[in-house]
Structures are given as structure tokens and as C-alpha cells.
Amino acid sequence: MEFILKEKGEFALDVQSGLSAPNKYLLSKYFYDHRGDELFQKIMQLPEYYLTRTEFSILHHNYASILAPILEMQHEFNLVELGAGDGFKTKILIEYLESEKAAYTYYPIDISGNVLAHLKQSLRDKFERIQVHPIQDIYRNALAGQLWDHKRRTLLLFLGANIGNFVLEEAKEILKLMAATLGSGDFALIGFDLKKDPELILGAYDDSQGVTRDFNLNILTRINKELGGDFDLSKFKHWPVYNPVNGECRSYLVSLADQEVRVDALAATFHFKRAEAIHTEVSKKYDKEELNQLAEECGFEIIHNFQDDHEFFTDSLWKKR
Numbered sequence: 347m348e349f350i351l352k353e354k355g356e357f358a359l360d361v362q363s364g365l366s367a368p369n370k371y372l373l374s375k376y377f378y379d380h381r382g383d384e385l386f387q388k389i390m391q392l393p394e395y396y397l398t399r400t401e402f403s404i405l406h407h408n409y410a411s412i413l414a415p416i417l418e419m420q421h422e423f424n425l426v427e428l429g430a431g432d433g434f435k436t437k438i439l440i441e442y443l444e445s446e447k448a449a450y451t452y453y454p455i456d457i458s459g460n461v462l463a464h465l466k467q468s469l470r471d472k473f474e475r476i477q478v479h480p481i482q483d484i485y486r487n488a489l490a491g492q493l494w495d496h497k498r499r500t501l502l503l504f505l506g507a508n509i510g511n512f513v514l515e516e517a518k519e520i521l522k523l524m525a526a527t528l529g530s531g532d533f534a535l536i537g538f539d540l541k542k543d544p545e546l547i548l549g550a551y552d553d554s555q556g557v558t559r560d561f562n563l564n565i566l567t568r569i570n571k572e573l574g575g576d577f578d579l580s581k582f583k584h585w586p587v588y589n590p591v592n593g594e595c596r597s598y599l600v601s602l603a604d605q606e607v608r609v610d611a612l613a614a615t616f617h618f619k620r621a622e623a624i625h626t627e628v629s630k631k632y633d634k635e636e637l638n639q640l641a642e643e644c645g646f647e648i649i650h651n652f653q654d655d656h657e658f659f660t661d662s663l664w665k666k667r
């Protein structure tokens with residue numbers, strides 16, 4: 347409850363800052379209310395959204411090799427996951443850990459209390475003896491709070507290319523925070539979406555059924571519902587663009603008219619010029635050189651890049667130096 351109240355206050359402040367900025371923006375972490383969670387479930391099943399099924403297949407083919415280094419330590423460990431969502435792919439790893447009778451506690455971290463509640467229940471239904479401690483918070487707070495046992499080894503998961511929701515400099519900051527949380531010799535498994543045919547990338551954020559459009563527009567619905575906004579959704583267009591040079595796929599909501607939008611909770615009215623854009627999400631794609639540099643600069647050694655045959659995606663296993 348305390349978190350929900352705090353989160354509401356932060357949501358209002360962040361909307362105020364984002365819509366008052368010279369280049370308007372809304373933070374992508376606010377996509378995930380109840381409806382946003384449902385829409386993201388649909389996105390993961392879209393034919394154009396190659397990310398989920400590619401990463402699923404990487405984990406499905408490599409779970410034993412991925413988990414071998416932490417299991418070989420023969421020590422109780424923490425399995426900490428940033429942005430766990432529904433844990434659909436994590437369950438491949440958990441299933442193996444359970445079959446190996448590994449001694450571990452799972453700490454899924456997510457901003458959405460709704461997904462965490464479902465995840466905990468679904469794990470309890472499937473794995474009787476599993477130890478799960480959900481943490482509802484944003485990545486930075488959860489990492490700074492370090493609510494897991496530091497006498498144990500840790501494997502930190504950051505799957506689903508969630509790291510791509512940060513521009514490069516922010517991603518470095520998060521990875522350095524991760525490194526600061528881990529002890530020397532601990533592990534991190536990070537899912538990176540790789541640079542590839544721009545058409546394939548763009549399709550994943552602009553599907554033919556319009557689910558990614560609805561997901562993007564839902565952030566305005568959330569402002570309407572939670573902050574008393576009067577956004578007219580028909581006056582904003584979902585507009586993703588991919589830049590093959592820096593690997594950033596950015597989603598925007600573009601105002602189709604000169605318009606005023608009132609947000610009661612902020613006691614403010616925001617003006618939108620015709621064709622003015624609100625930036626809502628970045629999904630950065632990486633290449634191998636960038637990965638090597640990131641690991642080096644943030645205090646990790648790359649153990650192995652687990653990837654699919656098309657080299658669309660990599661789950662990169664890192665060890666804290």
C-alpha cells in the first residue's frame with residue numbers, strides 16, 4: 347500500500363516533468379498498469395515480436411550450460427531478477443534448478459504488483475518447495491536496497507532485453523549499480539536484442555494487429571484514469587522509428603492537432619502543437635563490440651554469449667570481476 351501511494355506521487359511528478367519539458371516525454375516504466383500488463387502479454391505472442399520466442403529458445407537449448415557455473419559452486423544462492431514480468435522464460439531456468447534440487451531463493455523484482463502476485467502464485471502452484479520473495483520496486487531502488495542475503499552467491503537475471511529500455515549511458519549506470527550489488531565472482535545473465543534488419547526490428551514495435559499501438563497509447567489512458575487527465579486518444583498517433591546507426595528504436599505519440607490537455611491531479615493544462623511528439627520508449631539494440639565495451643567498463647567479464655542461429659538476440663552470461 348505504501349509503495350502504491352509513493353508510486354502514485356512519483357507518477358504525477360514524472361508526468362508533470364515529462365509534459366513540461368521542451369521535448370515532451372513519458373517514462374516507459376509507467377506502461378505497466380493492469381491493462382499494460384495484459385497488453386504486454388499479447389505483445390509477447392505476436393508473430394512480429396521475435397524477442398520473446400527467440401530468447402525462449404535460447405534458454406530452452408542452453409539452460410544447463412547457463413546454470414552450470416552457479417551450480418558448480420555448490421553453495422546456496424540468490425536468484426535475483428530485474429523486471430521479472432510473468433516469468434514465462436525464467437521458469438525454464440527454475441524448472442531445471444528444481445529438478446537439480448538446487449538450494450536457492452528467487453527474488454523477482456518488478457514495478458508491477460499485479461504481475462508479481464500472479465508470478466508468485468503460478469510458481470507456488472508448479473513448484474511446491476520453491477522459496478520466492480517478490481520485491482515490488484523500480485530497478486534502481488531494489489538494487490540499492492539489496493534485500494537478499496549477501497553471504498550467499500548471486501545470479502542476477504535481466505532478461506527480455508529490458509536493459510534496452512535505457513539509452514546507453516543509463517544502461518551503464520544500471521549495470522554499474524548491478525556490479526556494486528554483486529560480490530566478486532557472482533554472475534549476471536543479461537538479455538540483449540541485437541542489431542539486425544531494421545524492418546524486422548520496426549515490425550516488433552508496430553505490429554499489424556495494433557497491439558503495440560494500444561500499449562503505447564495506454565500510457566495516456568493511465569494518466570486519464572489515475573491523474574484525471576482528458577487526453578483524447580484519437581488525437582495521438584503511435585509512431586515508432588528505428589535508427590540503425592545508434593541501434594535505438596524509439597516510440598512516440600504524435601499529436602494530430604493543436605490541442606490543450608488538462609490533467610486535474612497536476613492542476614495543469616498542457617499545450618500540444620500539431621505534429622508535436624511525446625517520446626515514450628526506447629528499445630536499444632546492441633552489437634558485439636558494444637557488449638564487450640559495456641561489460642569491461644561496468645566491471646564484468648563475459649563468460650559466454652548464448653544466442654540463436656540468426657544472431658537476433660543474446661543472453662550474455664557475465665561474471666563480476
Ligand SMILES: C[S@@+](CC[C@H](N)C(=O)[O-])C[C@H]1O[C@@H](n2cnc3c(N)ncnc32)[C@H](O)[C@@H]1O
Pocket residue numbers: 374375378386428429430431432433434435455456457458461483484485486504505506507508
Ligand atoms: C518488457 S517486460 C519483460 C518481462 C520479462 N523480463 C520478460 O522477459 O518477459 C518488462 C517488465 O519490467 C517491469 N519494469 C519496467 N520498468 C521497470 C523498472 N524501472 N523497474 C522495475 N520494473 C520495471 C514491467 O512491469 C514488466 O513486467
